[in-house]
Amino acid sequence: MTTEGKAAPALHYLDNNATTRPAPEAVEAMLPFLTDKWGNASSMYEFGGRVHRDMEEARAKVASFLGCDPGEIVFTSCGTESDNHAIFGAVEALGPATTVITTKVEHPAVIQPCRALEERGRRVVWIGVRGDGTLDMDAYRAALAIPGPKLVTMMWANNETGVIFPIAEAAAEAKRAGAVFHTDATQAVGKTTGVDMSAVPADMLSFSGHKIHAPKGIGVLFIRRGTPVRPFVLGGHQEKSRRAGTENVPYIVALGKACEMAAEETRDGTLDRIRALRDRLEAGLLAIPETSVNGNRELRLPNTLNISFPYIEGEAMLYHLADAGVCASSGSACTSGSLDPSHVLKAMDVPFTSLHGSLRFSLSRYSTDADVDAVLDAMPGIVKKLRALSPFGH
Amino acid sequence: MWDYSDKVLDHFHNPRNVGTIENPDGVGEVGALACGDALKLMFKLGPDGRIADVKFQTFGCASAIASSSALTEMIKGMTLEEAAKVTNADIAKYLDGLPEQKMHCSVMGMEALEAAIANYKTGDTAVRELKDDPLVCTCFNVHESEIVEAVRINKLTTVEQVTNYTKAGGACGKCKGAIQAILDRELGRAAPKPAAPAAPAAFADLTPAKKVLAVEKALDKEVRPALAIDGGDVELVDVAGKTVQVRFLGHCAHCMAAALTQDGLVQKKLREALGDDEIAVELVP
Structure with missing residues (x-):
């Protein structure tokens, strides 16, 4: 947006659950593969072969980050493709009698494949959440008791609220019930400890590079050895015939570097620093009258804050925030392109007075005190102005 | 944005x-x-x-x-x-x-x-x-x-x-x-009316190939299940105009009631299924 006559304000990027700034280290790592090392990793000569070795080195870094074997990592184009692959691929392998168990608060990358399966006659069970966004475990256990082949697909952490599902427990229960367990961990990787496939018995896990400071256009599907899942993209023999298409080596190398850095961050206190910033932002915004946090504040990603400002609307707040250089997002209908507000907040029964007035701030390693200050400086005035405009404001 | x-x-x-x-x-x-x-x-x-x-x-x-x-x-x-x-x-x-x-x-x-x-x-x-x-x-x-x-x-x-x-x-x-x-x-457009169930084309107007397919379908649906109860079956030999030639197989072939079966069951069922009361069934050995 241009602001006439004024210099553009400094950028305060607090929308890291949407996408993240590519780490300069990751970009640097990938550049040689766009200039000199551009060979095809599947070729039978050294010019391609050495590229293959670099790709496998990156695969090992991703595997080490997830606590799995490199042979269990399949590179895809994005998190959405990984989710589609896991869901359609497993249902195809398990057969037409498969029951799919998922939740009402998944990302569209999971909801839409499940809806498509429902339209094709598959049984899909949609598990609800409690008012604080946590999983209804009783309903989940009841669904696992359904006889026949089953696929569970359940997000690790919610993109809108940051609420974390008990994936280790849910996966263990699924395995006891004989179900295949997939988790969309797009928001969880790099932001929470415990995403460790050597400890969590999930069969499949998806995530996307651009949420952890790799570029857009690269995703991962972890497939535990022996998991029944058919390939989704058909063609050549790349990725051991599990995902066809010439390997996107530059992005794979960048993702390897990004995973290496993210792994370090789960140990070096970065997450605690992000949490402290988020908590300061949260406390400051809660000082504005009649605000409330959406989602369980304990079982939550350290970087995410979803907060409602009743009687005013999200898009209007975002446009005013943009004037202060702040990038955030909203669960309001007006920002979604549809006319319906956030399905996640609706599933949580957030009161309709707050539904359209929710904002999501999501931080990263690059977030600073200045970013938090920019929001805390701007927000009270924005809320006051819009409430004065609103027929429901006080 | x-x-x-x-x-x-x-x-x-x-x-x-x-x-x-x-x-x-x-x-x-x-x-x-x-x-x-x-x-x-x-x-x-x-x-x-x-x-x-x-x-x-x-x-x-x-x-x-x-x-x-x-x-x-x-x-x-x-x-x-x-x-x-x-x-x-x-x-x-x-x-x-x-x-x-x-x-x-x-x-x-x-x-x-x-x-x-x-x-x-x-x-x-x-x-x-x-x-x-x-x-x-x-x-x-x-x-x-x-x-x-x-x-x-x-x-x-x-x-x-x-x-x-x-x-x-x-x-x-x-x-x-x-x-x-x-x-x-x-916009002045009539709402599309629900399509009336298409009337089956008259049997006499069908091409020979379509006649054979129609008769086979009728035999499968209306005749063979009944004959199968007695261990019998029927084979379509030819269709010419409105005359359908069939051969009985299995128990039916030697059954004294073959003629009755032919008139009573096969012809009746074919006439009903194909919507033409002039269809005649001929039995060939």
Whole structure:
């Protein structure tokens, strides 16, 4: 947006659950593969072969980050493709009698494949959440008791609220019930400890590079050895015939570097620093009258804050925030392109007075005190102005 | 990020005529908190019968606020007759256009104005509900007359456009069929009639190959299951005109009742299934 006559304000990027700034280290790592090392990793000569070795080195870094074997990592184009692959691929392998168990608060990358399966006659069970966004475990256990082949697909952490599902427990229960367990961990990787496939018995896990400071256009599907899942993209023999298409080596190398850095961050206190910033932002915004946090504040990603400002609307707040250089997002209908507000907040029964007035701030390693200050400086005035405009404001 | 015009952004950042009027002559309220936008518009007439003062309060997005603000600027100084002619298209034009998906914001302005004028004239507050006006979209509380009005003013032709202009059909989508029916009526298109079950083509008019297929299908469906009970079967030998030659197999072949079976069952069933009482069945050894 241009602001006439004024210099553009400094950028305060607090929308890291949407996408993240590519780490300069990751970009640097990938550049040689766009200039000199551009060979095809599947070729039978050294010019391609050495590229293959670099790709496998990156695969090992991703595997080490997830606590799995490199042979269990399949590179895809994005998190959405990984989710589609896991869901359609497993249902195809398990057969037409498969029951799919998922939740009402998944990302569209999971909801839409499940809806498509429902339209094709598959049984899909949609598990609800409690008012604080946590999983209804009783309903989940009841669904696992359904006889026949089953696929569970359940997000690790919610993109809108940051609420974390008990994936280790849910996966263990699924395995006891004989179900295949997939988790969309797009928001969880790099932001929470415990995403460790050597400890969590999930069969499949998806995530996307651009949420952890790799570029857009690269995703991962972890497939535990022996998991029944058919390939989704058909063609050549790349990725051991599990995902066809010439390997996107530059992005794979960048993702390897990004995973290496993210792994370090789960140990070096970065997450605690992000949490402290988020908590300061949260406390400051809660000082504005009649605000409330959406989602369980304990079982939550350290970087995410979803907060409602009743009687005013999200898009209007975002446009005013943009004037202060702040990038955030909203669960309001007006920002979604549809006319319906956030399905996640609706599933949580957030009161309709707050539904359209929710904002999501999501931080990263690059977030600073200045970013938090920019929001805390701007927000009270924005809320006051819009409430004065609103027929429901006080 | 929406592609808002500078005028929309100006009215959003600097909304004109915000607030309320003491003892207004007309008040119009449309929308609701649950729907994501709402507008309360009020005016006071001067001694010359023109709108002397107008104020608004809006809950909604940037374009909802801008549309409300623009509307108040437009109608100030108008007589009620003039104001009644202001449409959502006029509001959008005043703002140098609105994104297609945001046109409903301008419609909300027009409806609030209609409601305020009706309130002045009749004292009613809930205008739409009092009319004989079916509710089409239950998610956003949109009545048929609102859809018809938006279709006529803005020359809408698709359900998607109706959703952009009125929000109807924008949540659960169950009313999209009803919206299509309204569009068909407004555009003078007859709603497509449910196709009558196609009458089977006359047996005599079928090509020889189609006759064979039709007879085989009828034998499969109507005859063979009955013969199978007694361990018998039937084979189609030829079809010529309306004469069907069959050979009995299995138990039936030697059965003394073959002739009866032929007349009683096969011929009857084929005549029924193929809709032709002149079909004759011949038994060949």
